[in-house]
Amino acid sequence: MNSLFIYTSVLVVYLGLLVLIGVVMGRRLRSAEDFYIGGRNIGAWVTALSFVAAYFSSVVIVGGGGFGYKFGLSTLWIGAINVFLGCTLCWIVMGRRLREITQRLNTMTIPEFLYKKYNSREAQVFSAMVIVIFMIVYNVSILKGMGHIFEGLMNMPYAWGVLLSGVIIIIYVAIGGYLAVVWTGAFQAVVMGAALVLLTVFTLKHTGGLSHAVLSLERINPGYVETPGVWGWGGLLSFALTVSFGVWGMPQMVIRFYSIKNVDVLRIGTVLVTLGGSMALLPYLNGAISRILFPSLPSSDLAIPTLTRHVLSDLGGAIFLSGVIAAGMSTFSSVLIIISSSLVRDVMRVEGERAIFLNRIWSAVAGIVSLLIALKPPALVLVLCAFAWAVIASVTLWPILFGIYKEKVKKNACLVSMGGGFLTSLIWIAAKNPLKIHGFIPGILVGLLLFVMVDALSRH
Amino acid sequence: MSGRAPFNLPWMTFLSFVLVGISILISIIWASLSGRKK
Numbered sequence: 001m002n003s004l005f006i007y008t009s010v011l012v013v014y015l016g017l018l019v020l021i022g023v024v025m026g027r028r029l030r031s032a033e034d035f036y037i038g039g040r041n042i043g044a045w046v047t048a049l050s051f052v053a054a055y056f057s058s059v060v061i062v063g064g065g066g067f068g069y070k071f072g073l074s075t076l077w078i079g080a081i082n083v084f085l086g087c088t089l090c091w092i093v094m095g096r097r098l099r100e101i102t103q104r105l106n107t108m109t110i111p112e113f114l115y116k117k118y119n120s121r122e123a124q125v126f127s128a129m130v131i132v133i134f135m136i137v138y139n140v141s142i143l144k145g146m147g148h149i150f151e152g153l154m155n156m157p158y159a160w161g162v163l164l165s166g167v168i169i170i171i172y173v174a175i176g177g178y179l180a181v182v183w184t185g186a187f188q189a190v191v192m193g194a195a196l197v198l199l200t201v202f203t204l205k206h207t208g209g210l211s212h213a214v215l216s217l218e219r220i221n222p223g224y225v226e227t228p229g230v231w232g233w234g235g236l237l238s239f240a241l242t243v244s245f246g247v248w249g250m251p252q253m254v255i256r257f258y259s260i261k262n263v264d265v266l267r268i269g270t271v272l273v274t275l276g277g278s279m280a281l282l283p284y285l286n287g288a289i290s291r292i293l294f295p296s297l298p299s300s301d302l303a304i305p306t307l308t309r310h311v312l313s314d315l316g317g318a319i320f321l322s323g324v325i326a327a328g329m330s331t332f333s334s335v336l337i338i339i340s341s342s343l344v345r346d347v348m349r350v351e352g353e354r355a356i357f358l359n360r361i362w363s364a365v366a367g368i369v370s371l372l373i374a375l376k377p378p379a380l381v382l383v384l385c386a387f388a389w390a391v392i393a394s395v396t397l398w399p400i401l402f403g404i405y406k407e408k409v410k411k412n413a414c415l416v417s418m419g420g421g422f423l424t425s426l427i428w429i430a431a432k433n434p435l436k437i438h439g440f441i442p443g444i445l446v447g448l449l450l451f452v453m454v455d456a457l458s459r460h
Numbered sequence: 461m462s463g464r465a466p467f468n469l470p471w472m473t474f475l476s477f478v479l480v481g482i483s484i485l486i487s488i489i490w491a492s493l494s495g496r497k498k
Contacts, residue, residue, distance in 0.1 A: 073473050080476035080483075088483040092490050214468040227472035267491040274487040278480050 003314040007154050010318035011325075014191075015168050018184050018329065022172025025179035032355040035177035036108040036341050037259040042182055044265040048272035050185030050330065051256045052279070053192065055086060055247065058145030058328030059385040061196070061283045065304035068287025069297065071231040072217065072224030075288065078240040079281035085244035087277035091270040094248060097404040098257040099266065108258065109338075110251040110396060111346040117403040118414040126418060128346035130395045131251055134388040135335050135342075136370050141384035142335070143374035145301075146328040152305020153321050162374045165325055166332075170367035173333045174360040178259065181333045188326030189276060195323020196282040199304075202311040203286050207293065216292045224288060234436035239386060242440035246389040249397030251342075252334040332367075339366040386438060387429055394421035394443030398451045413455035421447030 033039050042050075068075045107113040111131065115124035143162045150161025172180050207213040214225055223230035228237075247253045260266060283304065290307040297303060308320050340363035344350050350358055377384065398421070399414045425443025433439060465474030 073469070076473060076476040077479075080479040083480050084483040088487045091487075210467040218468075225473060226470050227476070229473075264495075267495055271484075271487045271491050274483050278484070281476070281480065 003317075004154070006314045007318045007321065010315070010322055014322045014325070017187075018168060019172055021184045021187065022176035022180040025176035025183055028179055029177055029356065032345075032351060032353075032359075033108060034179060035356050035359055036337070036345070037255065038178045038182055040103065040259055041261050042256075042259045043261055044267075044269040044272060046182055046186040047256050047260050047265065048269040049189035049276060050182040050334075051253065051269075051273050052087075052276040053185035053189035053327065053330035054252050054256070054334040055082070055277070055331075056192065056280055056327055057142050057331030057385075058149065058324050059141050059331070060280060061192075061324050061327050062145035062148055062301055062304050063141070063385060064280075064283035065287030065290070065307070066300035066302075068284035068289075069291055069303035070300040071236070071288075072221070072226075072229045072291075073214070073285070073288045074227040074229035074231055074236055075284040076281050077227060077236060078243065079284050081240040081244045082280040083274060083277040085241070086247040088270065088274045090247050090253070091266065091273055094254060094401075094404065095257050095260070095266040095270070096263050098254060098400075099260055099263055101404050102258045109341045109345050110254065110400065111342055113403065114396075114399050114414065115346070118399065118409060118411045120411045120414060123399065123411070123414050123418065124346050126415075127396055127399075128342035130392060130422060131342045132339050132347075132366070134391045135252075135339050136366060136373070138385055138388035138392075139332055139335050139339075139366070139370035140374045140377050141388070142328050142332045143370060144377045144384070146325060147374065148301050149305055149321060149324045149328075152302055153309060153317055159375050162371060165328060166367060166371040166374070169329045169332045169336065170364050170371075173336045173363050173367070177356070177359070178255075178337055181330075181337055182256075182259070184333065185330040188330040191319075191326040192323045192330075193276065193279045195320045195326075196279050196286075198316055198323075199286055199308060199312065199320055200282050202316065203289055203307060206311045207289055213289045213292060217288065220291060220295065224291065232436060235438075238433075238436075238438040238441045242386050242390050242393075242438045245397075245444070246393040246440060249393035249395070249400060250389065251338045251392075251396065252331070254400065255334075255338065332370075336363045336367050339363065386440070390425045390429060390438060390440035390443055391422060393440060394425040394447050397421075397444055398447045402451060402455075410455045410458040412458050413451045416454045417447045417451035420450040 105116040111124040111128040146165040147158040147162040150156040151158045218225045287303045290303045340359040343362050344358045395418045398417050421443045424446040425439040428439035428442045465471045
């Protein structure tokens with residue numbers, strides 16, 4: 001009873017704060033540009049922190065921990081490649097260009113950028129539809145992660161956990177729009193980081209320090225400490241690339257560059273995002289080490305919740321729970337706004353005052369649909385997430401990258417690359433990832449090849 | 461490379477931490493260089 005009281009109190013305060021931020025930001029909303037991209041006036045700290053928060057959701061904490069549990073310490077490479085490719089290089093390569101070109105073209109969404117850059121309404125609608133459908137899949141994986149955490153830490157039925165977190169997010173996104181998303185995201189990144197550090201410190205204390213934990217894990221199976229270890233290079237690298245390079249094509253991530261105040265802000269932001277992103281290694285580390293304490297869990301997704309309960313006090317557990325909810329909510333909210341903007345601005349092409357109203361409605365609808373699917377979701381958290389990322393990034397990555405670096409690009413190259421990347425990744429994943437290579441890799445390779453070939457052919 | 465890296469980790473696993481260090485270094489160097497260019 002006492003522990004339930006502690007958990008509930010911390011949660012009520014925390015969730016109340018989020019809704020408050022939503023309401024305050026909602027009052028600042030003046031135009032559709034505010035709703036979509038915060039009026040292009042967001043500073044370095046908030047942008048970098050909210051980027052990290054949107055990147056590392058409950059999927060990474062719960063699912064990443066699960067992968068750590070299942071495959072061992074080689075999964076640290078996923079976190080490291082996340083930092084290098086998904087944070088540092090992504091900001092360096094895409095930040096400035098995307099900020100400048102999207103302002104010049106006056107675009108507020110990724111599909112709209114593709115429309116104006118390639119002069120193709122087809123590219124806009126196709127990318128928007130892919131984003132809407134597969135972002136909902138992604139949202140399901142996020143809610144599933146949160147449901148497991150409530151289940152593992154508070155003994156709350158899975159469905160209640162999903163409902164509670166889903167409803168709060170839907171409220172603050174619908175009220176506060178993008179401004180609420182970035183500000184709650186920045187706040188949540190701090191909570192997440194603190195929670196992960198707390199868990200790591202106590203886990204290592206419980207297992208006798210890192211050196212000792214590594215030896216204990218090795219005694220269970222040397223494959224759990226070696227790289228590539230029990231997973232093998234194909235699975236490890238292709239997965240790491242999917243959730244790292246994939247960021248470059250994920251609208252909820254690159255939209256951060258649209259909304260940043262000016263290009264100077266990007267410099268300090270790049271350092272901040274790299275430092276903040278380093279927390280990505282911690283779930284994998286904790287998940288791998290948890291095998292020493294619990295050698296045979298029924299599901300690897302339970303590794304982090306079980307570990308938390310075991311090594312942290314009630315207050316610590318409550319703070320950690322807030323951290324995971326923070327991670328899930330910040331990503332879910334970023335994704336909701338991308339879904340609604342794709343529908344309202346890109347498919348329905350509504351602008352002005354009515355657009356804000358419609359965005360509120362559609363973000364709520366998308367949230368509710370994700371929520372209903374998440375009540376009985378298929379597959380493991382991280383598997384679902386990687387599926388959605390692979391398909392979306394296979395469609396958008398090259399058209400965005402070529403679009404910001406090449407002055408003249410061909411519409412056909414964009415369309416064929418999108419279609420080819422989409423089909424390849426989908427078919428590959430449906431065939432259960434042959435050669436243990438994730439569908440993202442063939443998806444982007446085919447997308448790249450088609451873009452270059454069709455672009456060259458169209459010029460002759 | 462043979463033997464063990466710090467914390468008894470195999471070198472190949474330890475290098476993941478090195479990659480994070482390199483990323484931080486790159487971001488700092490890039491931030492200072494791109495500021496100077498202006």
